[in-house]
Amino acid sequence: xxxxxxxxxxxxTLEDRGYRLTDPRRRVAxxxxxxxxxxTAEALCEDLKGVGRATxxxxxxLLVEAxxxxxxxxxxxxxxxxxxxxxxxxxxxxxxxxxxxEFRDSTxxxxxxxxxxxxxxxxxxxxxxxxxxxxxxxxxxx
Amino acid sequence: xxxxxxxxxxxxTLEDRGYRLTDPRRRVAxxxxxxxxxxTAEALCEDLKGVGRATxxxxxxLLVEAxxxxxxxxxxxxxxxxxxxxxxxxxxxxxxxxxxxEFRDSTxxxxxxxxxxxxxxxxxxxxxxxxxxxxxxxxxxx
DNA sequence: AATATATTGATATCGTGTATCACTAATCTC
DNA sequence: GAGATTAGTGATACACGATATCAATATATT
Numbered sequence: 001x002x003x004x005x006x007x008x009x010x011x012x013t014l015e016d017r018g019y020r021l022t023d024p025r026r027r028v029a030x031x032x033x034x035x036x037x038x039x040t041a042e043a044l045c046e047d048l049k050g051v052g053r054a055t056x057x058x059x060x061x062l063l064v065e066a067x068x069x070x071x072x073x074x075x076x077x078x079x080x081x082x083x084x085x086x087x088x089x090x091x092x093x094x095x096x097x098x099x100x101x102e103f104r105d106s107t108x109x110x111x112x113x114x115x116x117x118x119x120x121x122x123x124x125x126x127x128x129x130x131x132x133x134x135x136x137x138x139x140x141x142x
Numbered sequence: 143x144x145x146x147x148x149x150x151x152x153x154x155t156l157e158d159r160g161y162r163l164t165d166p167r168r169r170v171a172x173x174x175x176x177x178x179x180x181x182t183a184e185a186l187c188e189d190l191k192g193v194g195r196a197t198x199x200x201x202x203x204l205l206v207e208a209x210x211x212x213x214x215x216x217x218x219x220x221x222x223x224x225x226x227x228x229x230x231x232x233x234x235x236x237x238x239x240x241x242x243x244e245f246r247d248s249t250x251x252x253x254x255x256x257x258x259x260x261x262x263x264x265x266x267x268x269x270x271x272x273x274x275x276x277x278x279x280x281x282x283x284x
Numbered sequence: 285a286a287t288a289t290a291t292t293g294a295t296a297t298c299g300t301g302t303a304t305c306a307c308t309a310a311t312c313t314c
Numbered sequence: 315g316a317g318a319t320t321a322g323t324g325a326t327a328c329a330c331g332a333t334a335t336c337a338a339t340a341t342a343t344t
Contacts, residue, residue: 020310020321041300052324057301075267077213077221077331079300092261101261111249112272119234119243121276125217128270130254134263162290162341183331194293199332219300221331285344292339298332308323314316 009033013068014059024051028059038072038082038093038100072100075131094134096141101132151175155210156201166193170201174211180224180235180242214242217273236276238283243274 008016010029015021031047032039045056060081063069070084072091082091082100090108092101108128116123133141150158152171157163173189174181187198202223205211212226214233224233224242232250234243250270258265275283 022310022322024323054302054325055323058322061301071219073215073219073269075269077215079219092257092263092265094263095266103257103261105253105257107249107253107256111247111253114249115234115245115247115272119245119272119274121234121236121274121280123234123272123274124237125273126271127215127217127273129268130257130261130265131267131269132261132263132265138263164291164340166292196294196333197292200291203332287344288342290339290341292337294337295335297334300330302327302329304327305325306323307325308321310319310321312317312319314318 010063010068013066014062017062017066019062024055025059027051028056029063032063032069032081032083036083038080038098040078040080044081072129074098090128090130092130092132094137095131096133096137099134099136101134103130152205152210155208156204159204159208161204166197167201169193170198171205174205174223174225178225180214180222180240182220182222186223214271216240232270232272234272234274236279237273238275238279241276241278243276245272 010032011021011026014025014029019025027048028044028051031044035044035047041057041060044060045051045053048056060069064071064081067087068084069081070091072080072082072093074080074093075095080093080098080100085102086104089102089104092103093099112123112126152174153163153168156167156171161167169190170186170193173186177186177189183199183202186202187193187195190198202211206213206223209229210226211223212233214222214224214235216222216235217237222235222240222242227244228246231244231246234245235241254265254268
């Protein structure tokens with residue numbers, strides 16, 4: 001059940017936001033797109049030996065700001081990045097292979113709305129991650 | 143609306159788990175308990191000048207493992223710690239003053255159960271944080 | 285009290301990420 | 315298309331949270 005991306009490719013995303021199209025950025029975008037699965041920033045640096053670490057991090061940051069990448073945390077808090085497919089969503093992350101799934105659950109939003117009536121103050125954001133052991137990993141463990 | 147802790151004090155928690163009762167641990171536990179609000183590990187070190195940084199971090203880790211402390215992340219990912227009051231819960235964190243609230247919403251659990259039927263694999267955990275601007279801060283901003 | 289072992293704390297190191305800054309390259313203007 | 319302008323690059327240093335190491339020390343056990 002792999003949904004096709006509805007978003008423009010990463011480099012176009014950057015272009016649309018008025019950033020210059022540079023070689024390093026093209027390479028970062030390309031590697032992220034061919035990777036597919038979730039990744040750490042350092043792993044990306046590994047795959048981009050010719051590109052400076054700072055540039056890799058900077059590009060990641062721009063893409064996260066643009067909403068094209070999601071930054072998510074593993075149970076221990078270690079950050080990972082993954083391509084965003086749908087607009088507003090949450091993630092399932094396999095704690096064994098780091099495979100990321102997305103879900104959009106209106107119930108989550110409903111929880112937040114009802115919570116809005118209970119909590120004092122104003123809700124300004126939220127974060128939700130669901131940790132799973134994916135089918136593949138379950139199979140391998142059996 | 144400050145609910146009284148239903149948990150044993152922190153040092154007892156450590157004792158119950160078979161750890162030795164040392165002076166540094168007693169001091170860490172004491173400072174956390176008198177602090178009340180959420181805190182960063184570094185702030186705790188500040189308040190515990192006689193105790194080694196490593197020991198402070200180690201003790202925090204033990205308490206998190208024991209479920210007596212919660213590690214939570216601010217919107218930018220910066221970690222904070224807060225005393226756990228009820229067994230299984232989520233947090234509201236004020237993005238301005240870091241004040242932490244706890245909520246236990248059965249709806250969240252319901253979402254997870256229904257999600258369990260949708261996602262492939264097995265849910266092994268989750269994380270949810272709700273970011274707010276609390277009443278006090280709203281008042282100060284007006 | 286002596287022993288075994290858990291804990292400490294100074295220090296080094298790691299992982300993730302940002303600041304600086306001289307240099308380079310992309311875009312703009314003519 | 316050449317030159318000017320400005321954004322972007324990358325090497326380096328640094329910040330921050332946290333853990334590894336390891337000799338010295340304190341706690342629990344006998």
